[in-house]
Amino acid sequence: MLNRQVAPKLTPIKSIDFSVPEMVEIHAGIPLYWKNNIANETAKMELHFNAGTTIETPILASLTAGLLISGTKTKSAIQIHHALDAVGAYYDVSVSQEQAVVTLYALNSYLKQAFDIFHEALTAAIFPEKEVQEICNERQEKLKVQLQKVNVLAQRKIQQVLFEETPYSQVISQRDYATVKRTDLIEFHQKHYLKGLSKVFLVGDFSKDVMLDIKTACADFVGKAFQPENCTFSGKAHIEHQEKSDALQTAIRIGKIMFNKTHPDFISFSVMNTILGDYFGSRLMSNIREDKGYTYGIGSYMMENTHFGYFMIATEVAKEVREATIQEVKNELERLQTELVPAEELELVKSYLLGQLLKAADGPYAMLDLFSGVELHGMDISFYNKYIQKVQEITAEEIREMACKHLDWKSLSIISVG
Amino acid sequence: MIHFERFKLDNGLTVLFHKEASTPMAVVNLLYDVGARDESEEKTGFAHLFEHLMFGGSVNIPDFDGPLQAAGGESNAFTSNDITNYYDVLPAHNLDTALWLESDRMLSLAFTDKSLEVQRNVVIEEFKQRYLNQPYGDVWMEIRQLAYTKHPYKWATIGKEIKHIEDAKMSDVKAFFKKHYHPSNCILCVIGNFELDYVKERVDHFFGSIPKAKKSARILPLEPAQDRFKSKTIVRNVPADAFYYAFKMPERKNPGYYLADLLSDIMGREKVSKMYVDLVKKQKLVSEINAYITGSIDEGLFMITGKLNEGKSFADLDKEIWKIIAHYTVTLISKKELEQIKIKLRTARAFQDQGLLNRAMNLSFFELLGDANGINEEQEIYQSIHAEDLRIFAKQLFIKKNGVLLKVKKKKNA
Numbered sequence: 001m002l003n004r005q006v007a008p009k010l011t012p013i014k015s016i017d018f019s020v021p022e023m024v025e026i027h028a029g030i031p032l033y034w035k036n037n038i039a040n041e042t043a044k045m046e047l048h049f050n051a052g053t054t055i056e057t058p059i060l061a062s063l064t065a066g067l068l069i070s071g072t073k074t075k076s077a078i079q080i081h082h083a084l085d086a087v088g089a090y091y092d093v094s095v096s097q098e099q100a101v102v103t104l105y106a107l108n109s110y111l112k113q114a115f116d117i118f119h120e121a122l123t124a125a126i127f128p129e130k131e132v133q134e135i136c137n138e139r140q141e142k143l144k145v146q147l148q149k150v151n152v153l154a155q156r157k158i159q160q161v162l163f164e165e166t167p168y169s170q171v172i173s174q175r176d177y178a179t180v181k182r183t184d185l186i187e188f189h190q191k192h193y194l195k196g197l198s199k200v201f202l203v204g205d206f207s208k209d210v211m212l213d214i215k216t217a218c219a220d221f222v223g224k225a226f227q228p229e230n231c232t233f234s235g236k237a238h239i240e241h242q243e244k245s246d247a248l249q250t251a252i253r254i255g256k257i258m259f260n261k262t263h264p265d266f267i268s269f270s271v272m273n274t275i276l277g278d279y280f281g282s283r284l285m286s287n288i289r290e291d292k293g294y295t296y297g298i299g300s301y302m303m304e305n306t307h308f309g310y311f312m313i314a315t316e317v318a319k320e321v322r323e324a325t326i327q328e329v330k331n332e333l334e335r336l337q338t339e340l341v342p343a344e345e346l347e348l349v350k351s352y353l354l355g356q357l358l359k360a361a362d363g364p365y366a367m368l369d370l371f372s373g374v375e376l377h378g379m380d381i382s383f384y385n386k387y388i389q390k391v392q393e394i395t396a397e398e399i400r401e402m403a404c405k406h407l408d409w410k411s412l413s414i415i416s417v418g
Numbered sequence: 419m420i421h422f423e424r425f426k427l428d429n430g431l432t433v434l435f436h437k438e439a440s441t442p443m444a445v446v447n448l449l450y451d452v453g454a455r456d457e458s459e460e461k462t463g464f465a466h467l468f469e470h471l472m473f474g475g476s477v478n479i480p481d482f483d484g485p486l487q488a489a490g491g492e493s494n495a496f497t498s499n500d501i502t503n504y505y506d507v508l509p510a511h512n513l514d515t516a517l518w519l520e521s522d523r524m525l526s527l528a529f530t531d532k533s534l535e536v537q538r539n540v541v542i543e544e545f546k547q548r549y550l551n552q553p554y555g556d557v558w559m560e561i562r563q564l565a566y567t568k569h570p571y572k573w574a575t576i577g578k579e580i581k582h583i584e585d586a587k588m589s590d591v592k593a594f595f596k597k598h599y600h601p602s603n604c605i606l607c608v609i610g611n612f613e614l615d616y617v618k619e620r621v622d623h624f625f626g627s628i629p630k631a632k633k634s635a636r637i638l639p640l641e642p643a644q645d646r647f648k649s650k651t652i653v654r655n656v657p658a659d660a661f662y663y664a665f666k667m668p669e670r671k672n673p674g675y676y677l678a679d680l681l682s683d684i685m686g687r688e689k690v691s692k693m694y695v696d697l698v699k700k701q702k703l704v705s706e707i708n709a710y711i712t713g714s715i716d717e718g719l720f721m722i723t724g725k726l727n728e729g730k731s732f733a734d735l736d737k738e739i740w741k742i743i744a745h746y747t748v749t750l751i752s753k754k755e756l757e758q759i760k761i762k763l764r765t766a767r768a769f770q771d772q773g774l775l776n777r778a779m780n781l782s783f784f785e786l787l788g789d790a791n792g793i794n795e796e797q798e799i800y801q802s803i804h805a806e807d808l809r810i811f812a813k814q815l816f817i818k819k820n821g822v823l824l825k826v827k828k829k830k831n832a
Contacts (some may be wrong), residue, residue, distance in 0.1 A: 002623065002627060004459050004478035004479070004518070004522050005478045005479070007479075007485050007518065008512070008514035009514075010488065010489050010512055011509075011511040011512060013490060013509060016442075039440060040768060040771070040772060041768055042765075042769050042772055077689065078689065078690050078695065081688075081689045081690045082690055085687075085759075085762060086754075086757070086762070087763075088758075088762045088763070088765040089762075090764065090765060090766070105765065105769060106765055107764065107765055107768060110629075110761075110765075130699075134698065137702075137705055137727065138698075138706060141657065141658055141705040141706070141725060142706075144657030145553050145554070145656075145657055145658075148552075148655075148656075148657065149551075149552060149553070152553065209617075220448050247551060247657060248546045248550050248551040249543070249547055265547070279487065279492075280492070280493075281483050281487050282489070288541075289536075289540055290536060291536065291538025293536040293537070293540050293543070294538075294539070294543070295540070296540055296541075296543045296547050316543075316547050317543070318543060318546070329570040331432045347488065348484060348487055348488040349487075351487070351488050351489065351490050352487040352488065352490060352492075353493075354490055355487075355489065355492075355509050355512075356490070358442055358443065358490065359443055362442060362443050363440070365772070401723070
């Protein structure tokens with residue numbers, strides 16, 4: 001007879017197989033990574049350019065990225081999009097603070113053709129005035145919508161506060177659209193795309209010759225290896241509330257500058273952060289959503305850039321419980337700083353993290369993303385074996401130490417809008 | 419081709435199993451045949467509120483998420499107007515944990531007052547965050563009310579109003595569970611590197627003893643044929659005027675569904691569609707324009723939506739929209755364009771099938787429609803569509819009296 005009150009026995013994860021993609025150099029310091037043992041006909045290519053929002057201004061980075069296939073002397077934007085459609089390819093470009101990443105998705109038999117189309121469009125891009133005006137109009141309209149959202153306003157504000165006086169603090173405003181010039185975009189494209197490729201990730205089951213052809217063509221865009229400026233941040237905590245009278249909820253962001261994977265405390269801090277706010281059963285979720293019902297969701301995150309990272313707690317709450325929510329966050333931090341995490345909770349989080357890592361390593365696409373996460377910091381895949389070992393060994397005392405050492409309440413900036 | 423096995427337990431539970439040897443993970447997906455369309459008009463938002471309560475502990479297990487996380491897994495769920503879908507992704511060697519948890523909450527819930535009270539608040543905050551505190555957040559509530567007069571698609575899954583959620587009582591919750599949460603109202607799908615016999619044995623071990631209950635017949639009010647074009651204007655604090663044309667389209671099981679889907683792909687193609695080129699690029703009438711379908715099981719909506727540029731009028735837009743619509747009812751789509759769309763569909767499908775969870779959800783959904791193997795037949799249907807099929811379909815679809823239009827007007831000095 002099944003006794004439903006007894007949980008099935010669990011088998012812990014001891015080790016995970018991590019695999020490294022094949023690497024060829026496009027040029028000195030500019031790698032192409034290739035994962036080729038794919039069981040299906042999908043293929044993907046990621047081109048990383050040194051063209052993020054911090055290299056010059058966010059408006060230039062954002063508009064140039066949006067206009068990469070906006071037309072050449074001989075082909076219109078529509079013709080180029082049709083050509084990509086004809087090989088069933090999807091095209092996407094995303095811009096972060098440090099990088100612009102162009103991604104092509106296609107069936108493996110068409111990826112090379114999709115890349116050729118993109119290659120020609122990028123090389124010969126002329127940024128027609130008409131296309132520039134259109135994208136400005138479209139983006140301005142989208143920004144208007146964004147700027148009505150309390151979460152967007154709070155996010156922009158805390159970014160300005162944390163990264164004050166560095167390129168990382170810049171955000172796009174409506175004014176930027178009025179002053180941006182086509183010639184600036186052309187110059188940005190010349191400098192940061194035509195000579196801005198920093199690495200390529202390739203997934204797909206095609207022949208080595210195809211991969212080598214792609215590699216050769218990528219050489220046309222090589223520039224310097226990726227090396228963003230190393231900024232120093234003031235680290236001053238700032239507390240501010242912005243009233244938005246028509247809002248029904250208040251967005252809260254609590255954060256500070258932190259480290260990235262290269263720091264010896266990173267793994268221990270991540271375990272502590274998971275307990276605090278980075279999974280569904282976290283203390284912030286259990287207290288502020290599941291016990292108090294103040295919010296639909298609350299979480300704490302570690303974000304990483306090349307030289308630094310930052311820590312952020314984010315939520316939207318009922319307007320009348322803003323103060324109460326901030327107080328509860330403070331209480332949860334103090335609890336982590338003064339009490340030891342109970343053994344059962346710590347064990348749960350360890351198993352959860354290892355299960356999530358197993359999932360994050362499942363399949364060629366996931367594996368390449370994991371690899372990319374360490375490659376960015378000049379580390380190798382053995383980081384994840386260290387991670388497994390550290391997660392298995394970490395003690396409640398170390399968790400408490402991490403909270404005390406890095407999350408002093410007075411060091412945190414608090415922004416609320418709503 | 420996605421191979422799968424199907425078996426049924428004596429209590430009526432349908433089980434699908436798809437073996438994937440390359441993964442160390444397992445997916446357990448449970449699709450319950452209940453959605454917002456099964457709610458009564460006085461108690462809307464219930465299917466979704468209930469989904470939240472399913473995580474508040476079951477009859478023998480006080481906490482759902484804890485044991486799953488301790489097994490290295492994760493879980494979530496979503497509610498639509500048609501279905502409620504729960505899924506667990508965890509290391510394959512801990513499959514039992516997911517089956518244990520899911521079977522216990524199918525058997526019965528803990529039904530604590532605290533859980534109900536908290537989840538009511540959480541859902542109210544979700545209501546505000548997603549529907550009320552966003553520009554254009556409430557438009558879908560308005561479109562549904564305009565397009566449907568009788569069918570329960572007239573309310574959104576979150577509910578018609580916050581008050582319905584505030585008023586939810588424990589007795590309502592229990593009755594809802596009894597009616598909709600039992601083996602014969604559920605499709606369970608397991609994916610992982612297992613053998614069929616093992617899956618049969620483990621599923622029977624955990625789910626076999628759950629009592630059988632009768633699947634209740636679904637008798638929904640039929641939506642009467644519309645007799646005239648309907649239009650409504652609302653004024654909101656939004657940055658730009660927005661428009662939402664909606665046309666009634668065939669239900670999911672009708673072959674016309676695939677025609678509508680393909681037609682919306684063609685009309686809404688980014689950067690190259692006729693709508694985009696004419697209205698965004700040439701005339702500068704709108705800043706964005708899209709076409710898509712709602713994808714519902716019963717009669718759905720074919721949508722054409724977008725935002726007007728500053729200083730442009732709804733009347734000018736209306737003329738142009740009908741010109742474009744007329745184009746598709748008269749002119750055949752070129753062979754080249756049709757081929758482009760079809761190969762894009764193949765790419766999209768190949769990427770979708772990559773994900774284990776996607777495969778589990780799709781298999782379950784096709785089984786609900788009648789046969790999980792539909793997942794393997796769908797591509798062939800799309801690939802066999804001709805330009806003439808689309809033109810004839812467009813002619814049937816875009817009849818003015820089948821349509822509605824919601825205009826969202828920007829509040830002055832907003």
